[in-house]
Amino acid sequence: MIERLADADAGGVDDLTAAGLLSAAREARVAENAAAARQLDLAARWADLHPPESIHSAATFTVPSCEHEEPIAGDGCPLVAEFCVAELGAVLGVSTTAAKRLVGHALELRHRLPRLWAQVHAGAVPPWRARAVAEATIHAVPALTVDAAGWVDTQVAAVAGKVGPAQLDRLVTEAITRHHLATPDPTTDPEHGHPTIDPRHATVHDEDAHYAGTMRLEAELDIADALDLDRALAHGAATLAALDSTESLDARRAAALGDLARTQTALDLHTRGPGSSDMGRNVDGLPAAREVVLHAHFDATSTPGAHTLFGPTGRLEKRQRLLLLDQVKSWCADTRTKVTVKPVIDLNTDLTAPGYAIPDRIREQVILRDRTCVFPWCTRPARSCDIDHVIAYDHHADADADADADGRPQPGPTATHNLAALCRTHHRLKTHTPWHYRMTSDGIFEWTSPHGHHYRRDHTGTSPTGPPEPAQPPDPPM
Numbered sequence: 001m002i003e004r005l006a007d008a009d010a011g012g013v014d015d016l017t018a019a020g021l022l023s024a025a026r027e028a029r030v031a032e033n034a035a036a037a038r039q040l041d042l043a044a045r046w047a048d049l050h051p052p053e054s055i056h057s058a059a060t061f062t063v064p065s066c067e068h069e070e071p072i073a074g075d076g077c078p079l080v081a082e083f084c085v086a087e088l089g090a091v092l093g094v095s096t097t098a099a100k101r102l103v104g105h106a107l108e109l110r111h112r113l114p115r116l117w118a119q120v121h122a123g124a125v126p127p128w129r130a131r132a133v134a135e136a137t138i139h140a141v142p143a144l145t146v147d148a149a150g151w152v153d154t155q156v157a158a159v160a161g162k163v164g165p166a167q168l169d170r171l172v173t174e175a176i177t178r179h180h181l182a183t184p185d186p187t188t189d190p191e192h193g194h195p196t197i198d199p200r201h202a203t204v205h206d207e208d209a210h211y212a213g214t215m216r217l218e219a220e221l222d223i224a225d226a227l228d229l230d231r232a233l234a235h236g237a238a239t240l241a242a243l244d245s246t247e248s249l250d251a252r253r254a255a256a257l258g259d260l261a262r263t264q265t266a267l268d269l270h271t272r273g274p275g276s277s278d279m280g281r282n283v284d285g286l287p288a289a290r291e292v293v294l295h296a297h298f299d300a301t302s303t304p305g306a307h308t309l310f311g312p313t314g315r316l317e318k319r320q321r322l323l324l325l326d327q328v329k330s331w332c333a334d335t336r337t338k339v340t341v342k343p344v345i346d347l348n349t350d351l352t353a354p355g356y357a358i359p360d361r362i363r364e365q366v367i368l369r370d371r372t373c374v375f376p377w378c379t380r381p382a383r384s385c386d387i388d389h390v391i392a393y394d395h396h397a398d399a400d401a402d403a404d405a406d407g408r409p410q411p412g413p414t415a416t417h418n419l420a421a422l423c424r425t426h427h428r429l430k431t432h433t434p435w436h437y438r439m440t441s442d443g444i445f446e447w448t449s450p451h452g453h454h455y456r457r458d459h460t461g462t463s464p465t466g467p468p469e470p471a472q473p474p475d476p477p478m
Contacts, residue, residue: 036127037120043088043099044106050084059085059100072104074138076146077111083433086375086426087449093462095377096425101135108134112149115157125161129168133160136172144176151179217257233257348442352415356393363387366419369443369459375426376447376455376462382421388430390418390439420445 016024052058058079060069072080080103089099109117109130116133119125133156137149144152155175160168202219221229236256237249245252347369351362358366367382391412412418417439422430429435434450447455452468 030123033123033126037123039092040102040106040109040120040127040131043103044110046084046088047078047080047103047107050081052079052081055079057082059103061097061100070139072100072138073107073134074112074144074146074149076149077104077107080107083429086429086435087451087453090376090447090449090455091453091464093377093464095379096375098377101131104138105131105134108138108149112137112144112146113153113157115153116160119157119161125157129160129165132165132168133172136169136176140176144179148176148179152176214254232260236260350416350442352413354414356389356395356414358387358414358419362414362416362419365416366421369416370421371459372421373423373426374420374437374445374457375422375429376457378423378426380423385421385423386427388420388422388427389414390420390437390445417442 059072059082061072062069071077085099085103086096088103089096092099092102094102109120113130113134116125116130120127120130133152137144137152152172152175156168156171159171163171199220200222202217202221205216205218233253233256236259237252240247240252240255245255247255345361345365345368347365349365351365353359353362366387367385370382370385372378372382373380373385389412393412393414394408394410397408397410420437420439430437435447437445437447439445444456444458446465447457449455449468454465454468456463456465
């Protein structure tokens with residue numbers, strides 16, 4: 001019956017039978033894996049062409065909130081020039097960070113996981129699975145030596161293509177753990193046998209914000225703390241149910257966790273003294289538990305009927321997530337919420353300022369206009385970026401104009417039409433490499449890479465434009 005239905009559906013397309021469709025799907029997957037394997041090989045060869053001039057100019061991952069940097073591949077892999085990765089990412093249509101991961105995984109597999117590398121190119125292991133193993137070995141804590149990575153390679157290469165993703169993840173974790181346990185460590189308790197590595201953490205995955213207005217929280221707690229938290233959430237959920245909440249148990253536990261975040265900093269010991277009238281406190285005497293400073297952008301020109309199924313939508317500046325107007329209302333409705341209203345800035349007005357320094361109002365206008373770093377495919381929020389003069393500000397021209405009425409005009413004025421948001425990485429890349437760009441109109445930028453590839457970046461994203469320019473031959477020797 002199923003085959004007859006399949007035959008009928010397929011007949012109007014290309015007359016494939018159910019068996020033919022399955023065979024074609026399998027061939028497409030094999031071709032996809034082969035292309036991904038070739039991309040890994042090309043990424044490794046791109047790295048070979050671009051060794052750094054020194055260890056200080058090698059590509060690394062910046063660790064948020066600290067000065068520490070992590071290499072893109074493990075010990076024993078060749079270093080890669082920092083600025084070469086951006087052009088590879090641009091032609092692949094991915095961010096510079098994603099390109100670093102690709103190059104790092106390729107080098108990790110080729111140099112430290114050679115058995116897995118061979119399995120990938122033999123078609124026995126899908127490249128995405130091998131990259132998952134490489135990600136684990138690159139960022140293992142403590143860092144894996146070449147021998148340790150080889151041990152993991154030996155354990156997982158033969159079965160990486162035969163088990164599911166969850167089982168492969170457990171196998172890699174166990175292989176890393178067993179190697180660490182087999183390595184003498186003076187900090188290890190010999191009677192217990194486990195390294196003194198503290199696994200506790202609490203991580204808010206703000207990159208996974210859901211359209212419904214939720215965000216995932218992952219934590220590894222001390223056993224006693226975890227049990228205490230479980231009891232507190234159970235009590236909070238029961239309290240909400242007693243207050244006639246009709247939400248599910250899971251939703252009430254989640255809400256109770258949010259209540260803990262807002263109220264338990266006072267440990268229930270605060271009492272309001274008579275006559276207290278501190279600013280920023282509520283009628284119960286407690287300080288505001290939630291301070292709302294939302295950079296949320298709603299289109300002032302929107303018309304009725306032009307909204308989504310869920311109602312009026314805007315954009316949450318952090319992580320560039322869609323935002324419902326009703327969500328903003330609910331966040332601000334709590335009586336212990338402090339709301340800060342930011343002034344509205346017209347993005348269509350060209351603001352200018354004398355001199356090189358960028359006033360706060362112009363900086364804010366550029367941030368709101370650009371939203372993110374304007375380099376191709378980069379998504380770093382503009383609020384954490386540098387503000388760059390697209391055409392460089394000429395300090396000498398400015399000085400000449402002050403000293404002489406016939407002084408040269410300023411080619412790179414401090415004005416909205418000559419400013420753009422660039423993250424620190426791409427600001428340095430624009431300054432120290434042949435990458436260059438121009439603003440063709442307000443908020444629209446055209447970039448040209450060292451090898452002549454062109455990209456357009458506007459508020460909708462990035463798109464390649466035109467074929468690459470022919471490479472220029474090197475200058476003949478003098």
